[in-house]
Amino acid sequence: MIVDINFVGLIIASIMASAVPLILASCGELITERSGVLNLGVEGMMIIGAISGFALMTVTGSLIIAVFGAMLAGVLISTIFAFLTQTLITNHVATGLALTIFGIGISAMIGKNFVGIPGKEFPVLFEGLKDTIPLLSPILFGHSIVFYFAFALPFITSYFLKKTKIGLIVRAVGDSPESASNQGINVRFVRYACILYGGAMCGLAGAYLSMIYTPQWIENMTGGRGWIALALVVFSTWNPIKILIGAMIFGGLTIIQFHMQAIGVRIPVQFLTALPYIVTIIVLVVISRDSRKIRLSTPSSLGKSFHKDN
Amino acid sequence: MHKFLIRSFVSSLVLLFTLTVAAVAKDVKAAFVYIGPTGDHGWTYQHDVGRKAVEAAGFKTTYVEGVPESADAERVLRQLANSGHDIIFTTSFGYMNPTNKVAKEFPNVKFEHATGYKREHPNVATYAARFYEGRTILGTIAGTMTKSNVIGYVASFPIPEVIRGINSFTLAAQKVNPNIKTKIVWAFTWYDPGKEAEAAKALIDQGADVIAQHTDSTAIVQMAEKAGVYAFGQASDMDKFAPKAVLTSVENNWGPYYVDRVKAVANGTWNQKDTWHGIGDGMVVISGLDSQMPSDLQAKVKKLQADLASGKVHSFTGPIYDQKGNLMVAEGKTADDGMLAGMMTYVKGVEGDIPK
Numbered sequence A: 001m002i003v004d005i006n007f008v009g010l011i012i013a014s015i016m017a018s019a020v021p022l023i024l025a026s027c028g029e030l031i032t033e034r035s036g037v038l039n040l041g042v043e044g045m046m047i048i049g050a051i052s053g054f055a056l057m058t059v060t061g062s063l064i065i066a067v068f069g070a071m072l073a074g075v076l077i078s079t080i081f082a083f084l085t086q087t088l089i090t091n092h093v094a095t096g097l098a099l100t101i102f103g104i105g106i107s108a109m110i111g112k113n114f115v116g117i118p119g120k121e122f123p124v125l126f127e128g129l130k131d132t133i134p135l136l137s138p139i140l141f142g143h144s145i146v147f148y149f150a151f152a153l154p155f156i157t158s159y160f161l162k163k164t165k166i167g168l169i170v171r172a173v174g175d176s177p178e179s180a181s182n183q184g185i186n187v188r189f190v191r192y193a194c195i196l197y198g199g200a201m202c203g204l205a206g207a208y209l210s211m212i213y214t215p216q217w218i219e220n221m222t223g224g225r226g227w228i229a230l231a232l233v234v235f236s237t238w239n240p241i242k243i244l245i246g247a248m249i250f251g252g253l254t255i256i257q258f259h260m261q262a263i264g265v266r267i268p269v270q271f272l273t274a275l276p277y278i279v280t281i282i283v284l285v286v287i288s289r290d291s292r293k294i295r296l297s298t299p300s301s302l303g304k305s306f307h308k309d310n
Numbered sequence B: 001m002h003k004f005l006i007r008s009f010v011s012s013l014v015l016l017f018t019l020t021v022a023a024v025a026k027d028v029k030a031a032f033v034y035i036g037p038t039g040d041h042g043w044t045y046q047h048d049v050g051r052k053a054v055e056a057a058g059f060k061t062t063y064v065e066g067v068p069e070s071a072d073a074e075r076v077l078r079q080l081a082n083s084g085h086d087i088i089f090t091t092s093f094g095y096m097n098p099t100n101k102v103a104k105e106f107p108n109v110k111f112e113h114a115t116g117y118k119r120e121h122p123n124v125a126t127y128a129a130r131f132y133e134g135r136t137i138l139g140t141i142a143g144t145m146t147k148s149n150v151i152g153y154v155a156s157f158p159i160p161e162v163i164r165g166i167n168s169f170t171l172a173a174q175k176v177n178p179n180i181k182t183k184i185v186w187a188f189t190w191y192d193p194g195k196e197a198e199a200a201k202a203l204i205d206q207g208a209d210v211i212a213q214h215t216d217s218t219a220i221v222q223m224a225e226k227a228g229v230y231a232f233g234q235a236s237d238m239d240k241f242a243p244k245a246v247l248t249s250v251e252n253n254w255g256p257y258y259v260d261r262v263k264a265v266a267n268g269t270w271n272q273k274d275t276w277h278g279i280g281d282g283m284v285v286i287s288g289l290d291s292q293m294p295s296d297l298q299a300k301v302k303k304l305q306a307d308l309a310s311g312k313v314h315s316f317t318g319p320i321y322d323q324k325g326n327l328m329v330a331e332g333k334t335a336d337d338g339m340l341a342g343m344m345t346y347v348k349g350v351e352g353d354i355p356k
Helices: A005-034 A042-060 A063-087 A092-115 A138-140 A145-163 A163-173 A176-182 A189-215 A225-235 A239-265 A269-287 A291-297 B002-022 B044-057 B071-082 B093-104 B131-147 B161-176 B191-205 B219-227 B254-269 B295-310 B336-340
Strands: B027-031 B061-062 B085-088 B109-112 B122-131 B150-155 B181-186 B212-213 B230-235 B246-252 B273-279 B284-286 B326-327
Touching: A005 A042, A005 A138, A005 A145, A005 A163, A005 A189, A005 A225, A005 B191, A042 A063, A042 A189, A042 A225, A063 A092, A063 A189, A092 B109, A138 B181, A145 A163, A145 A189, A145 A239, A163 A176, A163 A189, A176 A189, A225 A239, A225 A269, A239 A269, A239 B181, A239 B191, B027 B044, B027 B071, B027 B254, B044 B061, B044 B230, B044 B246, B044 B254, B061 B071, B071 B093, B085 B093, B085 B219, B085 B254, B093 B109, B093 B122, B109 B254, B131 B161, B131 B212, B131 B230, B131 B246, B131 B284, B131 B295, B150 B161, B150 B191, B150 B254, B161 B181, B161 B336, B181 B191, B181 B254, B181 B295, B191 B212, B191 B219, B219 B230, B219 B246
Parallel strands: B027 B061, B027 B085, B085 B109, B109 B122, B122 B273, B150 B181, B150 B212, B212 B230, B230 B246
Antiparallel strands: B246 B284
16 A cells, blocks of 8 residues: 555544544543542533533534533533532542433433534634645644644643642642641632533533534434543543543544554454554553652542541 | 443433323323434434324324343333333344343233344234345445545444445445445444544545445534545435535335334234335335436436336345355345345455454
């Protein structure tokens, strides 16, 4: 087979496009988890974002309202989680699972009237530059604004956590809520904020799916991507840059295995289908095998409820 | 595990609700058991369109969606049978054993199982559609419209239904264009828009300029629209999702059959049988042909459609060879239903191996 350099560029561009929802949701969940809260409701928040974005786009016709509406919907549903786990001190795991079930159910209910309606075209940026540079053009140009935001987000998140004061506070709350509280930090407030931020990013990830990636609404359209995003956070050892690597590997193998099938590589298809999951985990485990670093980067209070009074 | 939990939770809720609603009606009541959500705009959606036709014909119906093909199915079936339903349609292959098992316990309730072959009790009938006839038409169009001579095909799972479709499609495409290659990509899902779009993109990047699909969502035709290649709608008319890309769609039309069978129960004429209807009986419907197709091709397709309907043309007419060159169907013969039902080999001209 002749390998055309633009063909490689096209493949990389499709890999990046498929990684976008994983990066958005994972980076959102990462902030939530860094504050010590384990929210297993990622899938639920994503699907709520997906239906909200699609519904608002259909009803209002405005893409801007739809995108921000989807984020707001993610915030609203995560508020339920925040209220339950932070104010009523419920178990994080159980509440998160309930959130996912709730999200899938309610999105299906809202979505009944939006099945079978085609989505609108989402504008892309720099389309005129698409044929200027070989290899790089399809990667760099002609994508939606959400695409560019997603690839900036891991770096922003990394900078935020390492270099800003608020980032330090988030980490302090996640590592030792007691000490943070003694320093006068309002642990509950910080955690509320981190949960809502995670909700917003998951909502955006869902909107990307229903408005940009495959512009339509059908039930369960997130297809388990929320669970993959959750796994990426853990296997990346709470490091945003590694999330980027993991999401690219996962998206990449999903797409490359289709290419291998189409070329006719004689590897069992079932193996190829499982490959993205296996390799992503192996790579992330290998690049994060320093146990000292894992201990340092794992939020110590992850998933534990914090009672201010004890 | 979580999916299972969610599904059982949701299905029990739905069941509770539907059973309460159902308890009020008299007359003949029909129930439908769905594998997916009615909002999939694909397989289950089309069955639900059929159910609505039954309602429109004046019968009470209920449905339970998202029922796993496990012990859950038995439980759902038993509850439906217990709550006064006279006929129950089970609309996925995996309900075959649960349907027969529960049918034994309720001899007065009629059971209709889609796409299966087991009729162990006199109150179990089976039905399916000859979708491969529709794929003969799609293959003819694809073979004519392709310029690159590479046709992409996104497949779901390696079962006879899907293999039969690939073969029927390829045979028809070869007939009008001996130079074509059919590239198959297995998505291993019926229903995951993201994955289906990625599979289609891979095929398009590798030079396919016509994409066929045997998965359910509209993501593939949308991807084709974006990339400027042709595609076909699956299960329902998908033209509005990709007006430029979609040349036609093969629609599943269950309504007339459902209405017939429910009426048969009402009249007391219901009998056990195995139904396999195609274009001729209207169970497989070809949507409107796109104006981008040259008029001689449109005329050819219309004629082929009529010939398939009348039985003058059969999708599997010999000589047909398998990939190794062994004769599958002799010259002048057509494949019988037994062979079609168990078809697990590719015909000559399909690239690659069937995943095992």
